[in-house]
Each structure stands twice: as structure tokens, then as C-alpha cells.
Amino acid sequence: MSEAKVERLLINYKTLEEFERFTAYGNQELSMLEDLRNNIVENDSESPFYGVYYGNALAARMSLYKVDKKYDQYFQPSQDYLILWKLEVLPNYRGRGFGKALVEFAKNCNLPIKTNPLINSQGFWEKMGFQKAKYEMERDFGENPLIWMPEGVKEKE
Amino acid sequence: MSEAKVERLLINYKTLEEFERFTAYGNQELSMLEDLRNNIVENDSESPFYGVYYGNALAARMSLYKVDKKYDQYFQPSQDYLILWKLEVLPNYRGRGFGKALVEFAKNCNLPIKTNPLINSQGFWEKMGFQKAKYEMERDFGENPLIWMPEGVKEKE
Numbered sequence: 001m002s003e004a005k006v007e008r009l010l011i012n013y014k015t016l017e018e019f020e021r022f023t024a025y026g027n028q029e030l031s032m033l034e035d036l037r038n039n040i041v042e043n044d045s046e047s048p049f050y051g052v053y054y055g056n057a058l059a060a061r062m063s064l065y066k067v068d069k070k071y072d073q074y075f076q077p078s079q080d081y082l083i084l085w086k087l088e089v090l091p092n093y094r095g096r097g098f099g100k101a102l103v104e105f106a107k108n109c110n111l112p113i114k115t116n117p118l119i120n121s122q123g124f125w126e127k128m129g130f131q132k133a134k135y136e137m138e139r140d141f142g143e144n145p146l147i148w149m150p151e152g153v154k155e156k157e
Numbered sequence: 158m159s160e161a162k163v164e165r166l167l168i169n170y171k172t173l174e175e176f177e178r179f180t181a182y183g184n185q186e187l188s189m190l191e192d193l194r195n196n197i198v199e200n201d202s203e204s205p206f207y208g209v210y211y212g213n214a215l216a217a218r219m220s221l222y223k224v225d226k227k228y229d230q231y232f233q234p235s236q237d238y239l240i241l242w243k244l245e246v247l248p249n250y251r252g253r254g255f256g257k258a259l260v261e262f263a264k265n266c267n268l269p270i271k272t273n274p275l276i277n278s279q280g281f282w283e284k285m286g287f288q289k290a291k292y293e294m295e296r297d298f299g300e301n302p303l304i305w306m307p308e309g310v311k312e313k314e
Contacts (some may be wrong), residue, residue, distance in 0.1 A: 026299075026301040027178065027296070027300075027301040030292070031292035048294060065298065083298055085298050086299050116299065118300070120172075132184060135184040135185055137185065140184065140185070141222065141242050142182040144184040145184070
């Protein structure tokens with residue numbers, strides 16, 4: 001079992017600087033930085049990110065968002081579900097179960113989860129119990145969606 | 158000016174085999190292959206892909222889909238727009254204007270376009286007249302959306 005402690009990440013300059021080390025740094029982080037600079041978000045307010053620290057350094061992170069069931073296009077019956085994105089463990093901290101700890105944290109919410117992984121991470125997601133969603137172009141476009149369902153939930157037909 | 162001829166790609170075993178050479182090969186292509194094998198789509202039916210051939214070889218491709226204005230979350234006034242994804246030129250055929258030819262083909266439809274590029278292709282998209290959409294988490298999640306607008310169209314505020 002991993003001893004990693006998963007915590008909600010707070011929006012502040014230190015976190016945003018640490019985010020720059022992650023490959024998936026993009027518009028989301030830039031927009032958070034701009035909002036912080038312009039006082040549109042308060043310092044230390046909650047971000048959609050969760051992470052694992054190793055000492056003082058952010059070693060791994062993911063973003064989580066709960067989608068309301070009225071927008072559910074994946075599950076049956078329609079229900080609230082989580083979108084998980086930007087799961088990433090920095091190279092120096094791999095092999096310690098941090099990625100697994102983050103995904104297990106998400107699974108413990110007991111809601112179905114949808115993610116769109118990097119293609120070369122398929123093995124990891126399978127081990128975590130995720131399966132390919134049936135591809136639907138008008139919903140998925142360039143994505144390769146994977147889903148995880150708690151007991152009693154099925155994929156939408 | 159590029160002399161590249163852009164054509165609609167047809168779903169058949171030859172095209173699907175050529176798709177395997179592209180990095181973004183994923184669930185979409187696998188699902189097309191399965192549908193073809195199971196006679197759910199007819200041989201040589203139209204795919205959502207457009208491509209440029211060099212001799213007999215597929216050298217570049219992109220996927221295009223027209224979204225109905227009732228689902229438009231990007232533009233003002235709300236209108237039909239194109240999603241462009243999986244734009245890719247195979248390494249041996251780069252520097253010949255094939256990527257540009259594909260994007261210009263899409264722009265000639267005279268509808269706004271949304272794409273989610275690879276982060277390292279920002280310079281190309283800028284040259285093509287695309288700009289960053291303002292990031293909205295509940296719409297964009299892990300995407301870094303870029304948009305292009307014909308005259309008279311604005312980004313949604």
C-alpha cells in the first residue's frame with residue numbers, strides 16, 4: 001500500500017510555480033495565474049487540483065471535477081460523475097505509488113470517473129480498473145476516453 | 158502557395174492501415190475498423206477525415222466535424238462551427254505546406270473553427286490566424302483550445 005497523502009492544492013504563487021514542472025501545463029494554469037494576479041481569485045483558494053507532496057515539493061497531481069448528471073453522456077442510469085485530467089507524476093518520483101494513490105482517492109468518491117489518458121499509459125489505467133468507453137465521435141472527437149464505474153453503474157448503451 | 162490537394166478520406170482497409178502511421182491513432186480509428194469489419198459502415202463510405210496524398214501514400218490528415226449552433230459554447234453570435242482535430246503531417250512530408258493546406262481547406266468553409274493543438278505547435282496555429290480561447294474549466298478541462306473566426310464573428314464573452 002502506498003503511504004502517499006493526497007491533498008487539495010491551493011491556488012497561490014508557490015503552487016503555480018510548481019505546476020510549471022508538469023508536462024500538461026497549459027491554458028488552465030495560465031488562466032489561474034492571471035486570475036490570481038488580477039485578484040479574481042483569492043490567494044490560497046481551492047483549486048480543482050489534488051496532489052502528493054514529497055517533503056516540500058509537489059511530486060504528483062491530478063485535476064478533478066464533478067459533472068452534474070444532467071450532462072452525463074457516459075453512464076447508465078445518468079448520474080453525477082467525475083472528470084479526471086492531468087494526472088501526472090514527475091519523473092523523479094515515479095514508482096512510489098503516487099499515481100495510484102491519486103486515482104484511488106478519486107475512486108473513493110464512489111462516483112463513476114471518466115478520463116482521457118495519454119495513449120502510452122493504457123497499462124496503468126487497466127490496472128486501476130478503467131476500461132475503454134465505446135467511442136462516439138460527436139462526444140469524444142480526439143479523445144480516447146476511459147471510464148471506471150462503481151458497482152451498480154453501467155456504461156450508457 | 159502549396160500545391161497540395163486536399164481530399165475527403167474514405168473508410169476502407171487501406172486508409173485505416175495508413176492511419177496507423179499517425180501518432181494520434183486511437184479509439185476513433187479502432188472503432189472505424191471494427192465498424193468496417195462488422196459491416197456497420199460500408200466500404201469506401203466517407204470518413205470525417207481529410208488528407209493529402211503524396212503519390213499513393215497518405216502524407217497528412219485532419220478530422221473535421223460541424224457542430225450545430227445550439228451546442229456552440231465558443232462564439233458570438235452562437236453559430237455552427239467546425240471542430241478540427243488530429244491534424245498531423247507524417248515526419249517525411251513536413252515542410253511542404255501540407256498542414257497549411259489542410260487548415261486553409263477548413264477555413265474556406267467560412268465557419269469558425271475550434272481546435273485543441275499539441276502544445277508545441279502553437280507557432281504554426283498563430284501563423285494560421287488562430288488565437289487562444291479564454292480558458293473555461295467546465296468547458297475545456299485539459300484542453301488548450303484555439304479558435305479561428307471569419308469576419309463578423311467574435312469570441313463569446
